[in-house]
Amino acid sequence: MFELDPTHDASLRSWVPGANGHRDFPIQNLPIGIFSSAAGTQRAGVAIGDQILDIPATLTAGFFSGIARLAAETASGSSLNAFLGLDPEVRNAFRHRLSELLQTNQPDQDKLTRHLHDSTSCQLHLPAVIGDYTDFYTGIHHAENVGKQFRPDNPLLPNYKHVPIGYHGRSSSIVPSGIPIRRPQGQYKAPDKEEPSFGPSQRLDYELELGIWIGKGNELGQAIPIDQAWRYLGGFCLMNDWSARDIQAWEYQPLGPFLAKNFSTTISPWIILPEALAPFRIAQPSRTPGDPSPLPYLQSPSDQKQGAFDIRLEIFLVTPGLKSKKLSPYRLAQSNTRYMYWTASQLITHHTCGGCNLRSGDLIASGTLSGPDATECGSLLETTLGGQKPILLPSGEERRFLEDGDEVILHAQGVRQGFQSIGFGPCSASVTA
């Protein structure tokens, strides 16, 4: 699977100004995305500090050779689907070469500097054409928190610990960080009303999720065995699965969420490569003694040993009131990817076990990641108990659900003793009427 190597060395330093100690993008991270500068077209770039290295330009200038060159060539169009389809070894050769190019001992710094763009003057786009998007439900504490609101004595359904629950989401409305989210109109029925009505959602919520990019695809009818599943991972991002709770409550029986979720989904636009997350891999922590063993098709000793991730997650809120009083973003919750009940490999294997084909650039999401503590809720539905217990903000404002003008900011960071921390970059958006 994903081994530690010299690119993870905490002592590595970059010649790019501002990269060393950068919260998200030090030289140990090197995520890839699609950007455009004021004058240029959409093209691949790699984030380093607050700069973006232009990959097609660096390729044309002759900085890649051998396998790394093959990889860079797949990243020369306006989307990264072909790059995502690479074998991990090829992708890693590219990552190693990038690490070399951006290290302090690099003799070609001057030539490379020409291919750097200030990220504040660039726009980030969706990194791939997303064929299909699947949302799982691996956050066991979220499932329990939500289940408790309906079934206090029996919050988890009988299938939860046996089968990874998931459903297909909408790919057309996935947008990169920064695009405003329009409050959806829809049908809902108030508990005290006889009939439903139509209007703007009154219970707009966020959901904190980990996004998983599919790397290589599989053929229709060909399942991916659990021990091979890591080879099909293309990368990671943050996701805000905006949810309209009133629309959801009325429409979701019996076929699941639909318009309550498909009006927009925000993702962080940088693809964090699986190799960059190697230091933050951990043994599967969320199963507790007494839980059923996964069925054999979902069992793998190596996946059990290092298939999960320890990545810190945070949710911040900026309201019009906080902004006008110049108060800091309010931290709504912290959480962690370790609360996933199933690993990314288990999700890939389960998704394909019946023959369903995944394609490079498909997106899978973890489902809402909440922790066991009340400060670790990944949605307002949980934090405010469905609006019953409002949050009081330092501005004096109250929130049961999101209001127009609110901005939700998600943050993710891998932190481990002896290693350089890395982050996922921005995943934020404001709500508009």
Add this chain to the structure above:
Amino acid sequence: MFELDPTHDASLRSWVPGANGHRDFPIQNLPIGIFSSAAGTQRAGVAIGDQILDIPATLTAGFFSGIARLAAETASGSSLNAFLGLDPEVRNAFRHRLSELLQTNQPDQDKLTRHLHDSTSCQLHLPAVIGDYTDFYTGIHHAENVGKQFRPDNPLLPNYKHVPIGYHGRSSSIVPSGIPIRRPQGQYKAPDKEEPSFGPSQRLDYELELGIWIGKGNELGQAIPIDQAWRYLGGFCLMNDWSARDIQAWEYQPLGPFLAKNFSTTISPWIILPEALAPFRIAQPSRTPGDPSPLPYLQSPSDQKQGAFDIRLEIFLVTPGLKSKKLSPYRLAQSNTRYMYWTASQLITHHTCGGCNLRSGDLIASGTLSGPDATECGSLLETTLGGQKPILLPSGEERRFLEDGDEVILHAQGVRQGFQSIGFGPCSASVTA
């Protein structure tokens, strides 16, 4: 909306041998698809009898001009997404020109004959790159039949007659007619067992559905008003939404069907243009007195008057036993698109009412279309009451669910007094181990 015009005249005849009186593709139909002949690439063609008119070749030969030429130019690649995105008026100019070219009075028959291909020597492909696929649940008799198995006294959920129920399906595994369907493996739990197990589905089923191609798309955040929705219709097809009932029963709570459906979905590859179905439009028949009025955003007098379709549907089964005894395909059921509780326009408007964007080439499905009678069930789940009441075939075989080697054939035909009948062409596939 869609008006009757001279292209619908029952007396129109074609010079193409075999076209007149053809069950599916007389000159009044003229569906478009993507085909390849032995030597050629994938390209657009129009079905006429048992022949296919090569559109790019006909275009190059100068047979289109003006608006019809603009339309034909959008159909010159390997998929019809751009063609689907045309305004109805442009698409209809193309249809009118095709009708002229293929009528008996056409002076250029000899030149056009060169661009005809025998359909039996051609392969049909998916006509478009399907961005997103949405499956609705508009078959009210199906919803009642299935609901009765769980809740005999209260088969329909409270939301059913207010909100069009739908969910997102899998686009990657949609295949054209003729591709064998592999029986999926998956997790299921027998009612008498404590624990789930993993293996080939024992309860494989078909579902008879109408497919709706999205024509023009809408921008994210921009709802499509009900009176405009017909302009976003791109065409129609048949769909078999293969379903593994044992996997479905175990996985579907609380987020809906997932692996039970995403292993494969079969569609008929010809796009039946909305204009070709004009003679078969009818007033919305499925609402009964006492049903709630649709909320205003789903109400339109013109849609209510002619938004539904009278298209006869049939399901046939061919088993190894029937084949070896040279017996005819067994008709499992007949049904009709009139059993849709919501019109295609209502589905489009509802889908976009919260801002969700549809793209040209997206596919929407009606959900299983069953009638009120026991001979009108669109799935085996209904026909055999979940396997309790097996079907006895003339070969002596019994069927509760599908077995390996079984072939399911769907058929659709518009029939109306005074008009030429038209069909949708083949939608069939065999089940393999």
